[in-house]
Amino acid sequence: MLRIEDLHVKIGDREVLRGINLHIAENETFILFGPNGSGKTTLLMTLMGFGNYEITSGRILFRGQDITHASIYERARLGIGMSFQRPPTIHGLKTRHLVTMCARGRDIDVEGMAQKLNMDAFLDRDINAGFSGGEIKRSELLQLMAQNPYLLLFDEPESGVDLENMKLIGATVRDVLSGGIEPRPETSMKQQRVRKRPVSGLIITHTGYILEYVNADRGQVLYNGHLCCEANPRDILDHISQYGYQECVRCLN
Numbered sequence: 001m002l003r004i005e006d007l008h009v010k011i012g013d014r015e016v017l018r019g020i021n022l023h024i025a026e027n028e029t030f031i032l033f034g035p036n037g038s039g040k041t042t043l044l045m046t047l048m049g050f051g052n053y054e055i056t057s058g059r060i061l062f063r064g065q066d067i068t069h070a071s072i073y074e075r076a077r078l079g080i081g082m083s084f085q086r087p088p089t090i091h092g093l094k095t096r097h098l099v100t101m102c103a104r105g106r107d108i109d110v111e112g113m114a115q116k117l118n119m120d121a122f123l124d125r126d127i128n129a130g131f132s133g134g135e136i137k138r139s140e141l142l143q144l145m146a147q148n149p150y151l152l153l154f155d156e157p158e159s160g161v162d163l164e165n166m167k168l169i170g171a172t173v174r175d176v177l178s179g180g181i182e183p184r185p186e187t188s189m190k191q192q193r194v195r196k197r198p199v200s201g202l203i204i205t206h207t208g209y210i211l212e213y214v215n216a217d218r219g220q221v222l223y224n225g226h227l228c229c230e231a232n233p234r235d236i237l238d239h240i241s242q243y244g245y246q247e248c249v250r251c252l253n
């Protein structure tokens with residue numbers, strides 16, 4: 001699904017990512033840990049193609065295609081979707097319209113999807129205008145459900161979410177990652193029976209709450225622009241809780 005080869009990324013004069021290598025297989029969910037400021041959001045924003053992130057070397061392959069220099073909309077059309085850590089407020093754009101646009105002409109049940117996420121009362125409000133932290137995360141998820149991408153990038157989906165809403169978010173993340181929301185229209189019914197649509201995930205978490213809901217076997221720590229400590233995500237979380245991120249220096253050496 002995704003292959004990142006020796007990726008170096010600069011923001012302004014500063015090299016934030018210093019040689020990232022990562023492979024995420026079809027139907028695999030990968031968990032990314034790392035201290036504040038280590039470059040996690042930078043990695044996701046670079047994968048999505050945002051302009052402030054200058055790729056100085058390396059490449060990104062998505063489903064076999066080199067997308068290193070593709071634009072954001074090309075990546076979105078190819079099937080990469082992202083839930084942002086801090087998405088902007090967009091005055092004058094109703095949530096309903098953005099969700100409909102995310103579906104790109106597919107016939108989706110906007111109301112039904114919104115109800116599932118307890119977001120029906122938000123459809124006629126401007127995107128993120130006055131939304132609480134948890135409401136923003138649900139709105140992000142609603143857009144991803146409508147987009148129905150192959151690769152889902154989640155930047156801290158549980159931050160600011162209370163425990164009850166965590167159940168809702170966790171169950172929905174699990175659903176979108178299992179491709180269980182709805183089939184892609186380009187596959188015929190026959191194809192759908194034969195082969196399930198592949199969906200992969202890359203999730204950034206500090207708390208690990210999301211691990212209660214998703215099936216993720218692999219994780220790594222991003223430390224100082226390098227990936228290290230590949231292991232089962234739960235073991236990584238235990239390790240970080242016990243020893244802190246200082247152990248990563250040892251691992252990197």
Ligand SMILES: Nc1ncnc2c1ncn2[C@@H]1O[C@H](COP(=O)(O)OP(=O)(O)OP(=O)(O)O)[C@@H](O)[C@H]1O
Binds near residue numbers: 042
């Ligand atoms: N537009 C920018 N201009 C200057 N520096 C930036 C910019 N965007 C990010 N950075 C810096 O790049 C570094 C990595 O930031 P990033 O947001 O990727 O960290 P993170 O690992 O996601 O942290 P957190 O856990 O706090 O979300 C930080 O030191 C940040 O200040």
Ligand SMILES: [Mg+2]
Binds near residue numbers: 040
């Ligand atoms: Mg971040």
